[in-house]
Amino acid sequence: RKEVEQDPGPFNVPEGATVAFNCTYSNSASQSFFWYRQDCRKEPKLLMSVYSSGNEDGRFTAQLNRASQYISLLIRDSKLSDSATYLCVVIGGGFKTIFGAGTRLFVKA
Amino acid sequence: EAGVAQSPRYKIIEKRQSVAFWCNPISGHATLYWYQQILGQGPKLLIQFQNNGVVDDSQLPKDRFSAERLKGVDSTLKIQPAKLEDSAVYLCASSQTGANQPQHFGDGTRLSIL
Numbered sequence: 690r691k692e693v694e695q696d697p698g699p700f701n702v703p704e705g706a707t708v709a710f711n712c713t714y715s716n717s718a719s720q721s722f723f724w725y726r727q728d729c730r731k732e733p734k735l736l737m738s739v740y741s742s743g744n745e746d747g748r749f750t751a752q753l754n755r756a757s758q759y760i761s762l763l764i765r766d767s768k769l770s771d772s773a774t775y776l777c778v779v780i781g782g783g784f785k786t787i788f789g790a791g792t793r794l795f796v797k798a
Numbered sequence: 799e800a801g802v803a804q805s806p807r808y809k810i811i812e813k814r815q816s817v818a819f820w821c822n823p824i825s826g827h828a829t830l831y832w833y834q835q836i837l838g839q840g841p842k843l844l845i846q847f848q849n850n851g852v853v854d855d856s857q858l859p860k861d862r863f864s865a866e867r868l869k870g871v872d873s874t875l876k877i878q879p880a881k882l883e884d885s886a887v888y889l890c891a892s893s894q895t896g897a898n899q900p901q902h903f904g905d906g907t908r909l910s911i912l
Contacts, residue, residue: 786901
């Protein structure tokens with residue numbers, strides 16, 4: 690089993706749709722979690738940190754479920770500009786950083 | 799605030815040659831990371847520095863890859879000799895100290911091995 694797993698997709702959704710991605714992790718001692726966005730041939734950019742209590746930033750909501758060992762990202766009212774690959778990041782014991790392989794999202798007009 | 803600087807942006811070499819990449823992190827960021835990202839995959843951590851000390855290099859192929867951060871600021875990553883499977887984007891990132899600190903990435907170096 691991979692340490693961090695994501696559904697590679699692609700997710701094809703129409704504009705205005707709500708879409709959700711999950712990311713599972715195997716190390717129960719993992720400390721911190723993030724979602725990054727990566728556009729084609731660009732570097733990853735921080736989308737949001739994931740807090741234990743859940744957090745929201747505009748149309749984006751991130752949640753952490755420690756019992757089931759997954760984090761989620763919800764995007765509401767999808768825009769064409771949301772088309773990208775979404776990477777989850779897990780910081781484990783000893784500050785070890787592990788990226789998921791990413792979930793590809795295509796938002797269509 | 800200036801971002802993470804990397805050079806070169808692109809590099810093409812033949813197999814068995816050597817290559818070096820340079821990274822200058824965001825000012826004040828004590829933690830520096832080198833990643834390898836192969837097309838279609840997520841970034842894989844090669845090495846993590848805290849100031850000039852190595853925190854994690856468990857996934858660095860030490861027979862051919864080396865990295866240093868002598869003064870705790872700039873860092874170089876070297877591959878010698880290169881193999882075809884080293885074709886990838888090499889990303890440098892930096893962060894403030896702490897597991898809850900997000901990493902900020904440079905533009906990356908796209909390496910092609912012929």
